[in-house]
Amino acid sequence: MEIALWANVICIIIAFGILILRISIQVKKGKNGIFDVEAVLDIGKRQIQTNAYGIKRLNGGMMAVLTAGEGRDYAGKVAALTTVRTFTKLYDQYDSTQSPDSFFEKVFKLANTNVLNIPDMGKAYAGCIVLNGNTLKYAIVGHMNIYIFRGKELILLSKGQIMEELIKEKVSKGLLSKEAALRISDINRAYNFVGRDDYMPPLVSRNDIRLKKKDMLVMLTESVQNSISVREMEEVLVKKNSCKEKAREIIEVIKGKNKETANLGLIIIGM
Template identity: 80%
Template sequence: MGTAFWADVICITIAFGILIMRICIKITEEKKRIFDAEAVLDIGKRQIQANAYGLKRMNTGMMAILTAGEGRDYVGKVAALTTVRTFTKLYNQYDSTQSPDNFFEKAFKLANTNVLNTLETGKAYAGCLILNRNILKYGIVGHMNVYVFRGKELILLSRGQIMEELIKEKVNKGLLSKEAALRISDINRAYNFVGRDDYMSPLVSSSEIKLKKKDIVVMITESVQNSISVREIEEVLVKKNGCKEKAREIIEVIKNKDEETANLGLILIGI
């Protein structure tokens, strides 16, 4: 066998090795990039954007935090940003073998302390999602809506800590009569928030939620919930484009209604 033969063998071996290496790199990248995540904020017709978000990836997992601040002038904005910074900083130390429930309790409690130390007044509602591959857990303080879009249907997971949900729970446990529940007004008001003098624990999903391929996790603020119907959101999510385009289109649908809107905020995470 001549020199040309062995040169060909070496070239083929190198080419095959490069191909295998590229396949391995692609598989590794796909494992790390299993989420198509996008967050969008819009100021609406307000003077100040008091919503904030954070998206943080780690190996095969990620954390998403969405906050809606309340307070005069820039107080709500500071409360929202302080909460987001607290969560993203803590997630840098997070280990996927740890319990998400422990992370939620620690993060919400520290965020509450940080907001109180930063502001005399002001508060924020917040929702946090933690995903490890296809497993979802969420924690909510106040009014935040979490859904899973599967197939062509938007499935509600939680409306957060609002009076209506608290009343339902008490009625179901026999702690409150239906007649008393009907007499309570303003039932959609949130009863918990970040920035309380007397810290109250978040609402945490009772069990892990196993997601399927092509599911989209949706988290929206109260202002988005009040400005667009479930059907309208479904009509956008069913389209064959990425979460970036879907999220922006949902905001545009709301803005095209030309109604008086507050700050808008949403996060979409495609599996």
């Protein structure tokens, strides 16, 4: 009887130990950064998909890149894919103890060179997010939109390198009058891209951004941004489901409008 009692006690202690170990592993994973991530591309009503994405995890952090290519025939597609491959390959060598700024400096310049080396004259817009735990840095070349969804609201971090943002900056610095700014047309046109003969660096977030539990990062191509309102996206993102379901629902909302949609691309990352 006493042996059976001690056997039960030992079993309880072992089971309790296993439970504590599992909990500690989950806590450690949470500190190291386990993210709910989903990327969705849709060809829309185009013949060729010229958007591409890449996602890499490394030492509790991660890198996500989204690209939109432009060019004749398959040139845009090749430019977008080349850009993504450059990012994912270089991130394998990334040291998380260093600032993401050094990664951005190297990878965008290398991607620009790689796209220039392609025989066809393609180009690409690109947005990149680097997460180290709950710390965010981002960089953008061309037209790409990045948001944080916090609570029930989408907060715009950046529209990227488009004429509208450049004009605002020049007006704020007194380099351009408001009257002159109003006369400039096509303000949503991007002024930078990957594949330039005269390389221009990306727009990089100035400071580290601290993310909170339940925050979501949303990165969109221009075609998604132009096809769905912020309010419509918020109505999808507020739902209690996975990033995979949210991303696919956003695409379905756009397609349900029966527009002549271009290629669509987005990435959602849940903290």
